[in-house]
Amino acid sequence: MTLDQDPVSIEVAAGVATVSLNRPHRHNAIDDATHARLVEVWEATLDDPEVRVVLFRGEGRSFCSGRDVTQLGERTDGESDHSFIRRFQLLRETQLSSPKPIVAALRGAVLGAGLEMALAADIRIGASDLKMAFPEIGYGLMTDTGGCPLTTMLAGPSRAKWMVMTGRPVDADRALAWGLVDEVVEPERLDQVAGDLAAELADKPQEALSMIKAAVDGIWEGTLRTAMRVELLSQVALFAGEDFKARKQAR
Structure with missing residues (x-):
């Protein structure tokens, strides 16, 4: 499969797996095929003993603009909303x-599910042109794969509510000030800076890195899982609501 046919590409070199979303014509929006490919890529990457660090990025002008709106609310083979979100x-x-x-390298649009993917990374390097937002409220929906708890843990409860309730974008400077990214660089330097950091981490003792990550994440792991269950049940209810149906038809 060639790069321009594959919605998610992977390249492994010197212990770093570079995972690239590859739908630049859609700002790397996630459709069903992209989701299925992401499942394959993550499993293969984590199972590969040659991979010590993952660099997560997007081709083109954006990291990821979230769920592809052409498939928003669509379900195949009679799948329930609950099963879909849980997947x-x-x-x-x-x-x-x-x-x-x-390590996530973020540029351009980092929206919705794309922002949730970014916040789930361990370290985020942002380009100065990035825009982070949760636009789900415009459809009468909310985050459903960790957006609320991850934003709360990184930026605080009031800022999380501001982002998820308003849907308004956060630029690179504000994202840095709020702790949503760890460094901001010019767009032309993003891949180099993020790549250098991934390479630096790949050269560290792997067991120590894993234990450090577990120690930090263990502080909030149970809370995050509980909050994601709340998101699941809340989003199922919102998908069934009249607000979502009306707003989707209006668009």
Whole structure:
């Protein structure tokens, strides 16, 4: 499969697996095929003994603009909303429980599910052109794969409510001030800076990295899992509500 046919590509070199979302014409929006490929890639990456660090990025102008709106609310083969959301949560949990450090390189649109993927990384490097937002409120929906708890843990409860309740974007400077990214660089330097950091981590003792990650994440792991269950049940109810149906038809 060539790069431009694969919605998610992976390249392993010197202990770093570079995982790239590859739908630049859709700002790397996640459709069903992309989700299925992400499941395959994450499992293969975490099982590969040659991989010590994951660098997560997007091709083109954006990291990820979230769920592809052309498939928003669509279900195949009679799948329930509960089963659908839980499937996506399982992928996020796979990412969160990775014993290998994940560095996210963020540019352009980092929206919705794309922002949730970014916040689930261990370290985030942002380009100065990034825009972070949770636009789900505009459809009468909310986050459902960790957006509320991850934003709360990184930026605080009031800022999490501000983002999820308003849907308004956060630029790079504010994202840095709020703790949503750890460093901001010019767009042309993003891949180099993030790649250098991933390479630096790949050169560290792997067992020590894994234990450090577990020690830090263990502080909030139970709280995060509980909050994601709340998101699951809340989103199921919102998908069934009249607000979502009306707003989706209006768009």
